[in-house]
C-alpha cells in the first residue's frame with residue numbers, strides 16, 4: 001500500500017501474534033511510511049489486515065522481492081527467518097528479527113529499547129522475558145544471583161496457543177471433552193509446570209549479551225490460562241542490602257511503573273495492567289528477610305507489545321531517522 005513518507009516497510013509473519021502487535025504499535029506511533037507490505041505463509045494468501053482503517057492484502061513470503069522494501073521486521077518462526085533474512089539482506093533491505101535465529105550470533109547486535117542502535121543491516125530483538133527484565137536488573141545493580149518464576153501466557157506459543165486456550169475453555173464450559181495439541185496437557189483452568197533449565201540457559205546467554213555483569217539465573221516456567229501478559233516473580237540476591245526507596249526511584253527513572261492503583265504499590269496483573277499496553281509494571285517490592293540480602297518483586301508486561309513490538313519500533317524509528325528514509 002502506497003502512503004506518505006519515505007520508508008518502505010515489510011512485516012513478515014504479519015498474521016501472527018507478534019506481527020499483529022507490530023502492525024498496531026506502528027499504527028499507534030503514527031510513523032510516516034511510504035509503503036507497508038504484510039507477508040505470511042501461502043496459507044494466509046488473500047487475507048487482509050487493517051492498518052490506519054485501510055485493508056492490507058497479505059502476500060506470500062516465498063514470492064516477495066525484498067528489493068521492494070527498505071526495512072523488514074521479521075515476526076516469524078526462527079527457521080523461516082534463517083531461510084529468508086539472508087534473501088532480504090542480499091536485496092539491500094535492513095532487517096529487525098524477533099525470532100531466536102540470530103540472537104546469539106556475535107556479529108548481530110541484540111538490542112533492547114534504550115540501547116544505542118548501530119548502523120548494521122540486521123539486528124535481533126530479545127526474548128520477551130529479557131526485554132521486560134533488563135530494565136529492572138540494570139536498576140538493581142550488584143546482583144549475585146536471580147531466581148525467576150515465570151507465568152507464561154498462552155500467546156507466548158503464538159496464535160495456536162491462543163486458539164487452544166479459547167477452544168478448550170469453550171468445550172469445557174459446555175461439558176464437552178478436550179484434546180491438548182499445542183500444550184502437553186489441558187491448559188484451560190489449569191497450570192502447566194515446566195522446569196526451566198533450557199529456558200534458563202537461553203536466558204542467561206541473552207542476558208550476557210546485553211548486561212555488563214553476568215550472574216547465575218534460575219528459571220522455573222509455568223504455563224497459565226492467561227491469553228496476554230507475562231508475569232514474573234523475581235528474587236534478586238545482591239552483594240549489599242538495597243535501599244528500597246532508592247531502588248524505586250531508579251526503576252521509575254527507567255520508566256517502570258508501579259501500577260495505577262491509588263494505593264502505594266497497588267496490585268498489578270497481566271490482564272488489568274499489561275495486556276494491550278506498553279510498559280513494565282512492578283508491584284509487591286520488598287526486602288528479603290535477614291540474613292538474605294536482596295529484593296523480591298512481581299513484574300508484569302505485555303509479551304507482545306512491550307516484550308516484542310516496542311523493541312522493533314525502537315530500532316525502526318532510529319533507522320528511519322539515521323538513514324533518512
Ligand SMILES: NC(=O)c1ccc[n+]([C@@H]2O[C@H](COP(=O)([O-])OP(=O)(O)OC[C@H]3O[C@@H](n4cnc5c(N)ncnc54)[C@H](OP(=O)(O)O)[C@@H]3O)[C@@H](O)[C@H]2O)c1
Pocket residue numbers: 012013014015016017018019039040041042043044061062075076077078080098099100126127128155156157158159160303304307308
Ligand atoms: N509470542 C510471543 O510472546 C513472542 C515474543 C517475542 C518474540 N517472539 C518470536 O516472534 C516470532 C513469531 O511469534 P508469534 O508468537 O507471533 O507466532 P505465530 O502467532 O505462530 O505467528 C507466526 C507468523 O509467522 C508466519 N509463518 C509461519 N511459517 C511461515 C512460513 N513458512 N512462511 C511465511 N510465514 C510463515 C505465520 O503465517 P501464517 O499465519 O500464514 O501461518 C504467522 O504470520 C517467533 O520467532 C517467536 O519466537 C514471540
